[in-house]
Amino acid sequence: MPAQPERADPLITMEGVDKWYGEFHALRGVNIEVRRGEKIVLCGPSGSGKSTLIRCINHLEAVQKGRIVVDGISLDDSARAVDAVRREVGMVFQSFNLFPHMTVLQNCTLAPMRVRGLNQAEAEATARKYLERVRIGEQAAKYPAQLSGGQQQRVAIARALCMEPKVMLFDEPTSALDPEMVKEVLDTMIGLARDGMTMVCVTHEMGFARQVADRVIFMADGEILEEAAPETFFKNPQHPRARTFLGEILAHH
Amino acid sequence: MNYTLDFGPVISGLPDLLKGCAGTLFLAVTGMTLALAIGIGGVVLRDSNVKALRILVISFVELIRNTPFLVQIYFVFFALPLVGIRLSPTPTAIVALGLNGGAYAIEIIRGGVQSIHKGQIEAGLALGLHKTDVFRFIVLRPALRAVYPSLTGQFIMLTLTTSIASAIAAYELTSVAKLIENESFRSFEVYGTITLLYLAMSWIIMKAFAVLSMRYFSYPVK
Numbered sequence A: 001m002p003a004q005p006e007r008a009d010p011l012i013t014m015e016g017v018d019k020w021y022g023e024f025h026a027l028r029g030v031n032i033e034v035r036r037g038e039k040i041v042l043c044g045p046s047g048s049g050k051s052t053l054i055r056c057i058n059h060l061e062a063v064q065k066g067r068i069v070v071d072g073i074s075l076d077d078s079a080r081a082v083d084a085v086r087r088e089v090g091m092v093f094q095s096f097n098l099f100p101h102m103t104v105l106q107n108c109t110l111a112p113m114r115v116r117g118l119n120q121a122e123a124e125a126t127a128r129k130y131l132e133r134v135r136i137g138e139q140a141a142k143y144p145a146q147l148s149g150g151q152q153q154r155v156a157i158a159r160a161l162c163m164e165p166k167v168m169l170f171d172e173p174t175s176a177l178d179p180e181m182v183k184e185v186l187d188t189m190i191g192l193a194r195d196g197m198t199m200v201c202v203t204h205e206m207g208f209a210r211q212v213a214d215r216v217i218f219m220a221d222g223e224i225l226e227e228a229a230p231e232t233f234f235k236n237p238q239h240p241r242a243r244t245f246l247g248e249i250l251a252h253h
Numbered sequence B: 001m002n003y004t005l006d007f008g009p010v011i012s013g014l015p016d017l018l019k020g021c022a023g024t025l026f027l028a029v030t031g032m033t034l035a036l037a038i039g040i041g042g043v044v045l046r047d048s049n050v051k052a053l054r055i056l057v058i059s060f061v062e063l064i065r066n067t068p069f070l071v072q073i074y075f076v077f078f079a080l081p082l083v084g085i086r087l088s089p090t091p092t093a094i095v096a097l098g099l100n101g102g103a104y105a106i107e108i109i110r111g112g113v114q115s116i117h118k119g120q121i122e123a124g125l126a127l128g129l130h131k132t133d134v135f136r137f138i139v140l141r142p143a144l145r146a147v148y149p150s151l152t153g154q155f156i157m158l159t160l161t162t163s164i165a166s167a168i169a170a171y172e173l174t175s176v177a178k179l180i181e182n183e184s185f186r187s188f189e190v191y192g193t194i195t196l197l198y199l200a201m202s203w204i205i206m207k208a209f210a211v212l213s214m215r216y217f218s219y220p221v222k
Helices: A049-059 A079-088 A103-114 A121-133 A147-160 A181-193 A206-212 A230-235 A240-251 B008-012 B014-048 B051-065 B069-083 B091-113 B117-126 B133-145 B148-168 B171-182 B187-216
Strands: A011-022 A024-036 A039-043 A063-068 A089-092 A167-171 A198-202 A215-220 A224-226
Touching: A011 A049, A024 A049, A024 A181, A024 A224, A039 A049, A039 A103, A039 A206, A049 A063, A049 A167, A049 A198, A049 B171, A063 B148, A079 A089, A089 A147, A103 A121, A103 A147, A103 B133, A121 A147, A147 A167, A147 A181, A181 A198, A181 A206, A198 A206, A206 A230, A206 A240, A215 A230, A215 A240, A224 A230, A224 A240, B008 B014, B008 B171, B014 B091, B014 B148, B014 B171, B014 B187, B051 B091, B069 B091, B069 B148, B091 B133, B091 B148, B117 B133, B133 B148, B133 B187, B148 B187, B171 B187
Parallel strands: A039 A198, A039 A215, A089 A167, A167 A198
Antiparallel strands: A011 A024, A011 A063, A215 A224
């Protein structure tokens, strides 16, 4: 991963973002700035809008109000802006979403070939590099169903990295995993963070948040209620809902 | 019963009957190819953003599925020349079989497409792929795999439906059989024989689909 140049402008800006699903107000006046190289952990009770929020960043969800700018591109619903943003934003899903009919290698080469215009040899070289990086290079010829959940999620991370994105979004990447596989995925993410990747992670893994996050953002009912450095947030949460949430989360760990 | 079996006319007509089988298989394979193209294209249009296209596809499917094939093939054969489209019997049969099979294929394939998890599509979009690429590379193959048994059944049906093309004297097995029967009056022998030939052809088509399935749809799933 080439280190990203220090630039003053934020990589992601969300200003006054509101989103409704019919009557349901999913995001309320969300303001966020993510600087280049920054690692953000988004947490909050289920239904708080954190997944919705990151899905707006690559326009898997459209918003009704507000402004979202990613890497200088304003997401204005035009196909061009959406394409441009998605090229720079990688995403990892809770349920891996690997393509079952393609080998691990093909999963990783499809988008670079179709979107970046790489030829097969280039795309495969890139894919092998990132598969090695998530320590799964020897599985390149296998199909997703032949891998464990943890391995599948690491392939999904490699697949996103093959597009050489400027930011990686993680939507509860370890929630669908058996407990013994959580660590291998978190270790991969920690490695990525160390290499300077800009990351926005929706996760309940508070150990991970402590270790890598520059900032923890706490949401409830579609609103950002608290934003703090992890130490501050965990030791001394300000908002009562954050205190309740941490109490519940930590009781389980 | 004092009917004496006489397979003489069938035996002397065997080369013609086998050529008829070739004609039937030709109609079946070209008809299926057209039907598959219409099926896939129809699914794309059926779920397009343009309302007029969606209505067009729905109307087409309803029209075809609620009218007899014999009428459809007569329509293509006798009505289209009035608007300047004149096709000889075999192309007529291919077009009619393709349209008919295509309408059923649209409904079947659409079911397969709807069975694909939304996350698959989102993963493709998140990687920057366009909607058309997502359909072509990510959705289509698993969707066809999901409905492969129904699609195979429909295409066997199409193979058997080719016999109706004898109504416009397209070159296929039933037409050939009719000619032999008209000359020999050996109805039982002739139609008994082609019954077995149709059975054999269905079996061949079924095997061919099984081989294709091994080739394209044998990836492991959990």
